[in-house]
Amino acid sequence: MNPDNPVIREAIQKGLSPNVLFIDIENSWCKGWFWRGGKQIISGDQIERMARVICLCYVWNNDKKGHTLYWDSKGNDKKLIQDFVKLAEKADLIIGHNGERHDVNILRARMLVHKIDPVPIDVIDDTLKLVYRKFNFPNNSLNYLCQELKIGTKAKPPNGLECWEILDREPGNEKALKSMAKYCMHDVIGLLRPLWKRLVPHTGSGINVNTFRYLDGVRVAICPIPLCGGTLWFHSNRHTKAGAYKRYRCKKCGHLACDRKNLIKRPTDLPRL
């Protein structure tokens, strides 16, 4: 596809794109009773209090500025969860590292506790899952991956674990809340978002940008990767048992995307393997 074509240029500039929400949460400790340290099974009746969400840091698409939701001065996260629901309703794609099992499922558990109606969280690009699926690194932590890929390093937890201790005693302590949010925000803007951008041309995303554009009447395909907006250039033909399809490469991020139209006009004429 030719980016000099005015129709294509206009479509690209129009930038019809999904709402992409990058998130990370910090939660409080669970509190409970146990007889000794070390490996053991902690049963339900030993748990006095489940973890609550202290803060949730998020940023939309390519926005420079992120935002933070906090629990209230008594350590109640109901308002935070209600505010998250509003974000989730607006988001077409949520991105987090271990975001599916950790962040989103903890948030869902808190929704259930607070009797909040279900929210449509349809697509999550979990960077941990993407890494597991397509690569083999010796470690898959956000910190390790970002160091190896020269993206950055995780900030040190605020005063070791002191912040969590302070907030356990004094949930409204502003200084502790601010330093925890700073630590969390660095994970979102400094590490998670650039990591996802590095991974996703290789792994693909859970959504295809073109579904938004076509719905809005712009029928010119661009790179399907959210937030890329690159143009597609013919790369090669992809052959399968049942047909042949045009394959394109995105000029901007390198992603390889295939047409769905079979170049074999009558695939039923093909002899079966």
Ligand SMILES: [Zn+2]
């Ligand atoms: Zn691209």
